[in-house]
Amino acid sequence: MKLTFWGTRGSIPAPGPDTVRVGGNTTCLELTGSEKSRIIIDAGTGIRNLGASIIKEKNPGKIHLLLTHSHWDHLAGYTFFAPAFNPEYSIVTYGKKLAQEVLKRDIYERYDNRYSPVNLNNLKAEIKFNKTLPDNLVLDGINITNINLNHPGNGYGYKFEENGKKIAFITDNELGLQYNSGNSPSEIKKFCKGVDVLIHDAQFLPSEIEDHISWGHSTYKEVIDLASIVGIPYILLTHHAPERTDDECDAIINEANRYIKEKGSQIKCELAIEGNSVEV
Ligand SMILES: [Zn+2]
Ligand SMILES: [Zn+2]
Secondary structure: OEEEEEEOEOOOOOOOHHHOOOOOOEOEEEEEOOOOOOEEEOOOOOHHHHHHHHHHHOOOOEEEEEOOOOOHHHOOOHHHOHHHHOOOOEEEEEOOHHHHHHHHHHHHOOOOOOOOOOOHHHOOOEEEEOOOOOOEEEEOOEEEEEEEOOOOOOOEEEEEEEOOEEEEEEOOOOOOOOOOOOOOHHHHHHHHOOOOEEEEEOOOOOOOHHHHOOOOOOOHHHHHHHHHHHOOOEEEEEOEOOOOOHHHHHHHHHHHHHHHHHOOOOOEEEEOOOOOEEEO
16 A cells, blocks of 8 residues: 655645645545555645646546545645546545535535635536445455544544555544543554554644643654554654744654654654655
C-alpha cells in the first residue's frame, strides 16, 4: 500500500513562504493498493490538487472517499474536486453519519450560485453518500476497520490492511482525554497494535497542550508514548498547527527524536509532508 499526503495542515489552510516545505493544504490523503484502487481520506483543501492529478491520469472510474469527521478543514476542498464535474467518475462517500450529513447538506446541496459560479447541475459525476460505515469494509482488496476517536463532534480513525501490512491514520484525536463518545486509551492502543506505520495528529506542543485541553488534539510526546507502548516502528506526525512555520516543524522533529532517544527507543519519527508518500 502507498499513502500519499495531499494536505497535512490542521484547522485552516496556511499557504505562504513560511509553510512551503511542509505544505499549507488541509487534510487529504490518497491510498492505493495492489489493485490500484482509488481511496481518498478526507476532503480538505489538498483534494483540489489530487483531483487535478486524477483527471490527468485519464483512468476514470470509481473513487472511494472516506471521511474522518465533519469539521470544515476536512471537507472544505470538496467543491473544488475536479472528478466531481466529470460524468466518467463516480464518487462514493463513507464515514460517520454526521460527517456525511454535513457534507451532503452543508456543502453538496448548497452547491449553488449564492456561494459559487457553479451549481449542482455542473456536478456530472455519480455521487453517492453511504448512511453507515461497516465495522469491516473491504474496498478493492484493502481491509478497512475504524475506531471512534476523542474529538469534539466525534471522529473516526482508520486502519488499512493488505497482504499482512497495516497502516493506521488517526487525526483529530486527543490522546490525553477520553470523551463520552470516544474510546479508552487501552482500546486505542489495541487498535494500533501491530501496525507498520501510524500517522497521528500532533497539533500542539507539550508547552501548549494545557491551554488546549478538550480541543481534540495531541502532542508529539503522547504519540511517541503510544507508539513505544504498543511497539509501532514508524510514526508520522500530522495536522500541523496553521501558525507553525517550516522551521518550527523541523524543531518539533528534532525534539521528538531527542525524546525517543531519551526513552531508549528505536522509533522512526517524521513529519507528514504535503507531496510525500509512505509505502508498506
Ligand atoms: Zn482537523
Ligand atoms: Zn476536527
